[in-house]
Amino acid sequence: MRYAETGFNLEIDLSRGNIERVETDPRLTELHLGGLGTNAKILWDRVPPEIDPFSPDNLLIFSAGLLGGTAATGANRTIISTISPQTLFMAFSMMGGFFAPELKYAGYDKIIFRGKSSSLVYIWIHNDKVEIRDASHLHGKGAVETAELIRKELNEPKAQVAAIGLAGENQVYMASIEHSRSSASRLGVGAVMGSKGLKAVAVRGTKDVTVARPAEFIALCNEVLKFIPDRDSHPVPGVMPILAGLGSPKEMAVHDEKWHTENFSWGNSRVRRKGFWTKEIEEKWTESMEKVRTRLISCYNCPMKCGAIISVPGISTYMMKCFSKLTYTMAAFVDDLDFGFKIAQRATEYGLDGYSTPQVMAFGFELREAGILSDEDFAGCPSDNAERFYWLLDRIVRREGIGDVLAKGTHWAAQEIGKGAEAFAHNNIRKHEQLPLKLAMLNPIYFLMYCTGEKANITQIEGNFPQAAFPTMEARQDFIKDWIQVPDEKFKEYLLKWEPRGEFSIPYYPDIPATCDIVDWQEKMHYIDDALGLCSGLSAFPLKPPYHIHNLPKFISAASGMDIDESELTHITKRNRTLVRAVSVLRGLRRADEKPPEDHWKNRFPELEEQLLDAYYAFKGWNKDGVPTQESLHELKLDYVSEEFLRRGILTDTEGASSNETSAETDKN
Amino acid sequence: MAEKKKRIVKTIHIDVNKCNGCRACELICSAFHATPQYSSTNPARSRVRVMHDPLRDVYVPVYAGEYTKAECAGRDRYTIDGKEYDECGFCRASCPSRDLFKEPDSGLPLKCDMCESDPPLSEPMCVQWCGPHALTYAEREEEGEEEKLGDMEAGLASLADKYGLERILDALSRMSLSKKG
Numbered sequence: 001m002r003y004a005e006t007g008f009n010l011e012i013d014l015s016r017g018n019i020e021r022v023e024t025d026p027r028l029t030e031l032h033l034g035g036l037g038t039n040a041k042i043l044w045d046r047v048p049p050e051i052d053p054f055s056p057d058n059l060l061i062f063s064a065g066l067l068g069g070t071a072a073t074g075a076n077r078t079i080i081s082t083i084s085p086q087t088l089f090m091a092f093s094m095m096g097g098f099f100a101p102e103l104k105y106a107g108y109d110k111i112i113f114r115g116k117s118s119s120l121v122y123i124w125i126h127n128d129k130v131e132i133r134d135a136s137h138l139h140g141k142g143a144v145e146t147a148e149l150i151r152k153e154l155n156e157p158k159a160q161v162a163a164i165g166l167a168g169e170n171q172v173y174m175a176s177i178e179h180s181r182s183s184a185s186r187l188g189v190g191a192v193m194g195s196k197g198l199k200a201v202a203v204r205g206t207k208d209v210t211v212a213r214p215a216e217f218i219a220l221c222n223e224v225l226k227f228i229p230d231r232d233s234h235p236v237p238g239v240m241p242i243l244a245g246l247g248s249p250k251e252m253a254v255h256d257e258k259w260h261t262e263n264f265s266w267g268n269s270r271v272r273r274k275g276f277w278t279k280e281i282e283e284k285w286t287e288s289m290e291k292v293r294t295r296l297i298s299c300y301n302c303p304m305k306c307g308a309i310i311s312v313p314g315i316s317t318y319m320m321k322c323f324s325k326l327t328y329t330m331a332a333f334v335d336d337l338d339f340g341f342k343i344a345q346r347a348t349e350y351g352l353d354g355y356s357t358p359q360v361m362a363f364g365f366e367l368r369e370a371g372i373l374s375d376e377d378f379a380g381c382p383s384d385n386a387e388r389f390y391w392l393l394d395r396i397v398r399r400e401g402i403g404d405v406l407a408k409g410t411h412w413a414a415q416e417i418g419k420g421a422e423a424f425a426h427n428n429i430r431k432h433e434q435l436p437l438k439l440a441m442l443n444p445i446y447f448l449m450y451c452t453g454e455k456a457n458i459t460q461i462e463g464n465f466p467q468a469a470f471p472t473m474e475a476r477q478d479f480i481k482d483w484i485q486v487p488d489e490k491f492k493e494y495l496l497k498w499e500p501r502g503e504f505s506i507p508y509y510p511d512i513p514a515t516c517d518i519v520d521w522q523e524k525m526h527y528i529d530d531a532l533g534l535c536s537g538l539s540a541f542p543l544k545p546p547y548h549i550h551n552l553p554k555f556i557s558a559a560s561g562m563d564i565d566e567s568e569l570t571h572i573t574k575r576n577r578t579l580v581r582a583v584s585v586l587r588g589l590r591r592a593d594e595k596p597p598e599d600h601w602k603n604r605f606p607e608l609e610e611q612l613l614d615a616y617y618a619f620k621g622w623n624k625d626g627v628p629t630q631e632s633l634h635e636l637k638l639d640y641v642s643e644e645f646l647r648r649g650i651l652t653d654t655e656g657a658s659s660n661e662t663s664a665e666t667d668k669n
Numbered sequence: 670m671a672e673k674k675k676r677i678v679k680t681i682h683i684d685v686n687k688c689n690g691c692r693a694c695e696l697i698c699s700a701f702h703a704t705p706q707y708s709s710t711n712p713a714r715s716r717v718r719v720m721h722d723p724l725r726d727v728y729v730p731v732y733a734g735e736y737t738k739a740e741c742a743g744r745d746r747y748t749i750d751g752k753e754y755d756e757c758g759f760c761r762a763s764c765p766s767r768d769l770f771k772e773p774d775s776g777l778p779l780k781c782d783m784c785e786s787d788p789p790l791s792e793p794m795c796v797q798w799c800g801p802h803a804l805t806y807a808e809r810e811e812e813g814e815e816e817k818l819g820d821m822e823a824g825l826a827s828l829a830d831k832y833g834l835e836r837i838l839d840a841l842s843r844m845s846l847s848k849k850g
Contacts, residue, residue: 071700071710073693098692105711148724157722157755181723206713206773214707218700225798294726298691303800305689309723317724 002026003212004066004559005034010108010130012123014196015056015115019130024109030562031637034109035065036092036530037576039081040583042112043090044641049586053085053188054171054195056116062103062162062201063111065533069104069209070559071221073228073546074535076101076300078162078179084187085173086409087430089584091187092455092530095162096248096299096306097180099203100533102160106205117197120169124154125203135199140166142349143178144318150202163200164190165351167397171195172407174353174360181297181307181319185353186457187432188409212561220555227546228303228538236543238475239466246545247304248537251322252296255286260323266330268362269427269436281335288337289325304537310341318345324354330436331358332389339386343393350397356409356433361392363410363424364402372419377402409433427597430456430589434597442507442601444515447609448616449522450596452626454580463522463540464548465491469498469505485548487521487566494518507605512612516619527573528552575636578621578628582641585650591617591626627651678811679783681732681796687803688728690721694795694804701784701794713773716781717795720758727754730795730804733770734761736778741766 011020024038032038039061051057060082067075078100084091103111106127120135138146147161161179168175168190175190176183184190211217228246235244240259242249258277265272292312296305297319307321320341328347329340347354365388367373379401381391395403405413410425410433427434429450435458445465446458453461464485470476473496480492494514499505510518525540525548532552539547547555553569556562564572581589591613598604617624621632627650633642645651695712702716703709712718716733744766747754763770763778770779784793791797792806818826829837 069710071696071707105713144724206711208703208709208711208714210709211707214700214703214705218707225800228800295686295723295728296689297723298689298800300691301693301696302691303689303693305801309726311726317726319723 001210003210003561004070004556005029005109006104006107006207006209008108009110009112010125011112011114012130012132013115014113014117014121014132014198017117017132019132021108021128021130029066029560031572032576032579033066033531033556033572035063035068035077035079035533036081036527036580037572038110038531039063039079039092040090040576040579042110043081043083043583044579044586047083047583049588051083053083053088053192056196057114058083058192058195060113060189060192060196060198061110062099062113063533064100064104064109065529065531067555067559068533069101070211071218071301072532072534072555072559073221073224074299074302074304074538075533076302077529077533077535078103078184079530079533080177080184080189082189082192083587084189084432085171085191086188086411086432087456087584089430089587089589090454090580091189091192092580093177093184093186093189094530095177095179095182095184096302096535097182098160098300099162099179099201101209101300102203102205104205104209105207106203107207111201113193113196113198116195120197120199122150122163122198122200122202124150124159125201125205126156126159127205127207138199139169142166142316143168143176143351144316144349146200147179147202150200154202156202156204159202159204161200161202163351164193164198165349165397167191167350167352168194169199170397170399170407172352172397172399173409173412174356174407176351176353178348178351180299181309181321182299183348183351185355186455190351211559213558217555217558220551220558223551224538224546225303231544231546236479238470238479239543243467243543246538246542248306248535248541249322250306251325252289252293252308252320253305255282255289257285257326260326261330263437264326264330265436265438266333268331268359268366268424269434269438270366272438276335285337288341292338292341299535302535302538304535306537310345312338312341312345315342315345316349318348320344320348327354327358328389331362332385334386334389336386343386343389346390346393350393352393352397355435357393357396358389359427359433359436360396360406360410360413361389363413364392364406366424367417367421370420370424372417372421372424373402426599429453429596430593432456434458434600438599438602440602442603442605442609444507444510444512444608444612445518447507447596448515448519448612450600451594451613452519452616452620453523454577454584459541460526460536461519461523463536464525464543464545465518465522466495466543469500470495471500483544484550485544487549488517490514490517491521507603507608512615515612516616519616520619523577524570524573525549527577528569531573531576532556571636575638578633578636578638579641581622581626582628582633582638582645585627586644586648589626591624594626623651673812673814675810675812678809680807680809681783681793682805682807683730684803684805685729687801688719688721688730689801689803690719690723690728691800692719693798693800694730695719697794697798711773714779716770716779718769720755722755726752727758728803729754729758731759731769732761732781733763733779734781736763736780738765740764 063079081092122135124131143163143165146163171191173188176185294309311317328343411431414421414425449461529536630642695715698715700707720729796804796806
């Protein structure tokens with residue numbers, strides 16, 4: 001009997017049309033838990049670095065986490081893993097909603113796709129019955145529309161559907177996979193799905209998900225459920241509103257956008273507009289959102305209302321969450337939030353990453369202004385800020401003219417365009433567009449998180465430690481009073497000592513060892529969530545969340561029957577984190593790739609930055625080039641990774657250090 | 670044989686405007702009624718289901734009521750304040766017209782029992798687990814007349830329910846004929 005997990009994966013070969021239900025090895029659950037952990041293991045085993053992201057031999061994995069579908073609040077995430085066409089490293093993109101629990105109820109922990117269908121298809125999973133069905137009639141349909149059409153045609157209103165839009169079909173690098181109010185947006189997972197000729201996956205399950213120690217497990221769930229409203233009615237003072245409570249940033253509930261609109265950059269991550277948030281804008285924007293927001297909604301088994309139904313008169317209804325209401329508006333320099341809601345509807349149906357896509361478009365218009373792209377490239381483009389964004393969005397998704405090049409994202413488009421366009425792709429890490437944030441003073445914690453975050457996405461590594469020092473000792477003492485989530489008391493000391501300015505302020509404080517500790521803790525919590533399928537909005541992302549390192553081992557133990565304590569969970573998490581890195585190291589990831597955008601901070605400290613990286617690499621058990629050492633791999637029972645690194649000359653036997661071939665740049669030439 | 674009797678009426682108030690569609694009610698209902706208790710989750714076994722269609726802004730938690738052998742002669746579809754609801758979208762019946770409120774393995778009907786347990790719960794679990802408080806619980810005492818059937822009548826009523834009144838009558842006639850015989 002397997003507990004928490006189903007113990008079965010669904011293997012679907014789209015080239016041959018073969019479907020198999022495969023029992024998984026329980027030993028892998030002990031080593032990796034599930035979700036991202038076991039996804040990384042599968043990619044390591046089965047996708048060698050010679051395989052191109054769009055090759056039929058690349059895998060696309062939809063996974064539930066170990067706790068998905070159990071009574072644990074917020075255990076609803078789907079973890080999608082593949083090789084990214086943008087970074088060429090391992091991609092993992094997560095979405096909330098209802099898909100992963102439904103998959104578990106159908107009897108599967110994962111769906112593993114390989115191959116490539118000769119025509120457009122969708123998959124229909126109804127418990128033990130799995131079909132590959134023709135999707136030619138869905139070609140070009142919107143992602144939300146597709147889900148509706150499939151539910152109707154199957155006569156299964158309760159089926160959960162994950163689908164791509166036209167962007168995924170056309171292998172636009174920023175293509176997302178859309179589902180319900182959620183989307184797996186980052187790193188081009190929708191493009192990989194499109195390359196496989198897979199339009200959608202529909203699933204309906206009516207089987208049980210069981211837990212090993214029910215009474216113990218439900219008591220833990222009840223504790224979390226009780227904690228959430230208590231915590232939410234005590235917002236953390238002194239931080240911006242979206243970070244004061246729980247959940248993913250409550251962009252759909254909050255009207256106050258002073259922080260985003262004045263601190264984040266507009267256009268191609270260029271211009272800060274201090275003083276933008278006037279009374280007049282506030283009233284107008286509040287009215288815009290009130291008008292279109294029909295209802296605040298949640299993912300499966302979660303009381304947080306992070307998403308919303310958006311109904312703009314004249315266009316079809318869609319669902320939205322988080323920051324995408326602002327990304328298009330700000331990138332396009334349109335001071336009208338109505339535009340944000342309208343263009344996001346089109347982008348959602350196309351199935352696009354609302355984080356990268358607006359920046360790619362702004363980048364395109366910058367290149368035109370700089371004369372690097374010609375007027376001919378933009379023949380027929382309207383001049384109005386809003387209209388020209390719609391125009392370019394359509395070109396990119398349809399891959400027409402200049403849109404065909406821009407569809408590859410700022411990095412690869414700049415490479416292809418040349419003529420100095422590279423300098424305009426300025427806001428990338430690992431070739432991937434970042435939040436449009438430009439700040440003054442280097443923050444050592446954020447420096448390490450930006451550099452080493454395996455997903456190249458800051459929200460996927462930051463979280464439990466405050467983003468900035470509290471101004472007064474009183475505020476700090478007040479904050480640490482009920483800070484039960486810290487893995488160790490030393491984190492309270494770090495916070496107490498941290499000042500907004502002076503000797504104990506950034507960039508030199510938190511000092512290097514403290515910075516390593518803080519980054520490691522925050523990252524660890526994300527890797528736990530991603531193995532369990534838990535929403536980081538209740539765990540790794542907010543301050544003082546209901547899930548933390550002290551209760552999570554209890555959840556895992558009671559659900560799965562494995563007895564796992566804090567130190568074992570920390571060890572497993574380190575294994576998963578290292579294995580994700582190992583997949584990318586095999587593909588050339590090295591120290592040279594680990595740098596924030598050059599203009600992210602105005603004041604940089606090259607010497608300190610090198611010291612920070614050196615210290616953090618050593619802390620993590622990696623060599624100076626960021627490659628996990630033989631010794632640390634052995635400790636994590638990942639000797640098979642060492643062997644492969646040695647065989648390929650990535651590590652040498654004598655010193656466990658890297659060979660001459662060090663840089664990712666040389667690797668890829 | 671009617672007599673006055675006091676009884677407790679248990680009511681779950683459903684505020685559809687507060688429902689966030691998370692279906693925690695379904696999940697905890699299936700866990701509470703699992704054997705052993707809380708050992709499994711499976712919304713298909715739940716005695717409450719959220720009829721929801723986000724694109725039409727329809728969010729209606731519906732509880733499992735009586736089992737019915739035959740579906741209604743016709744169907745209903747409500748439009749309220751311009752919003753169209755699903756066909757039979759408020760109906761509690763476990764009915765042949767749909768797969769709602771039936772055990773997924775056996776097809777046996779499910780019915781909400783207000784989480785009857787010993788000792789009794791303060792509120793049914795779905796109410797306890799409803800984060801946005803779309804579900805709230807109230808009890809009140811009501812005085813009502815209750816038809817009390819005799820033992821034989823109750824037995825006959827259940828036989829009639831099982832075999833149909835006509836077959837019972839046929840059987841009775843045959844029995845009386847053979848006695849006379």
